[in-house]
Amino acid sequence: MANNDDRALIQPLPEEDMDYILARCSQEFETLRGASIFITGASGFVGSWLTQSLLWAQDRRNLGLRLVLLTRSSTAFAARQPGVAHHPSVHLLEGDMQSFPFPDGEVRFIIHAATTPSFSPTPVHPFATFPSDVQGTKRVLEFAKTHGTRRMLFTSSGAVYGKVPRSEQPIREDYLGAPPPSDTGSAYGQAKRISEWLCAMVAQQFGFDIAIARLFAFMGPMLPLQAGFAFGNFLRDALNGGPIRMKGDGTPLRSYLYAADLAVWLWTLLMRGTSCRPYNVGSPHAISIAALARAIADHVRPGMAIEMASTESLAGHDYVPDVQRAENELGLRAWTSLEDGIRKSRDWHTRHDKS
DSSP, rough: OOOOOSSSSOOOOOHHHHHHHHHHHHHHHHHTTTTTEEEETSSSHHHHHHHHHHHHHHHHHHOOOEEEEEOOOOOHHHHHHHHHTTTTTEEEEOOTTOOOOOOSSOEEEEEEOOOOOOOOSSSSTTTHHHHHHHHHHHHHHHHHHHTTOOOEEEEEEEGGSSSSOOGSBBBTTOOOOOOOOOOOGGHHHHHHHHHHHHHHHHHHHOOOOEEEEOOEESSTTOOSSSSHHHHHHHHHHHHHOOOOSTTTTTTOOEOOEEHHHHHHEEEOOOOSOTTOOEEEEESSEEHHHHHHHHHHHHSTTTTTEESSSSOOOOTTBBOOOOOHHHHHHHHHOOOSSSHHHHHHHHHHHHHHHHH
16 A cells, blocks of 8 residues: 655655666766855755765765754654665765754755645644744744855745736746735745745855756655655556545646656756746646646556535636756756656655565
8 A cells, every 4th residue: 555654664755766867867967076066955845856866876976974953853864765864875864854953064055855744724823834834944044144155046936926826827937927915725835935035135146056946746756655646646546446536637737757857957046047036846747637637647557536515616727837948058858758757756665565
């Protein structure tokens, strides 16, 4: 049965994907030679792909890297990813995102990939994710200002655009829409907008470069299966024998970038992205939610039933990036097809659940 227990041991990511990232990012990794790199969110989906691919490069190119990974609990991190935690190039720094102690020494590169899980405001959490995300970014920037940082990558989100009408899809970086100030469910997107502003202000005042990556939707090993993402939820349902359950009528459009391509994009942005110029990160190849469900079913168990929770139209819920900026300026592409991404995701989760 497919699951994503946050406490469970995580299997290493596929070696073929690690080799793929190393081949495409050889120049970027070489530029990092001898550097100290501080990474937040290293235990999450994005952070794990970046951390494991960097250690793969370190082991094969002898890059002389020092990685400082921020974690709330080094014990819990080591239980889930022992190969990362006990790597000789890795130092685990325990601390909260908003108040972590600054490690000693120069840190030339920072990857800020941590974010608070998105949830709606409640009486217990009236401001949802907003304060922790913004304060976390401020803390990272304070650290960068005082520790010799040259370049930083901030993982923002397509949520900064709010709900974008189909007439404005795919979404360009210069789209001026935003979540309404009165939308209490937009804490995540609002926090990312404020964090982008903080990054721009600090970069301009203190003279170092910050690449801003607006992340959209992804597929691949380690993608959470219980977090409300359509791809992960559909894959979970399929691996559990079905049926695949859809919310709404299946008409909204999405697109999915494979995780190894995502890692290539982010390493490229860290090293070569124009400072404070946001780049959409995702696939330009749109697919409806209903077609995605059928594609996943066909790759796991052909003929599997697909159920709609309701026939409510979710028109206006499309979420597809325009990625011409990244393509034209940096030569990036969605190299991995949807079919290959589904297959690789299926195979990894099947192996992971059997281990």
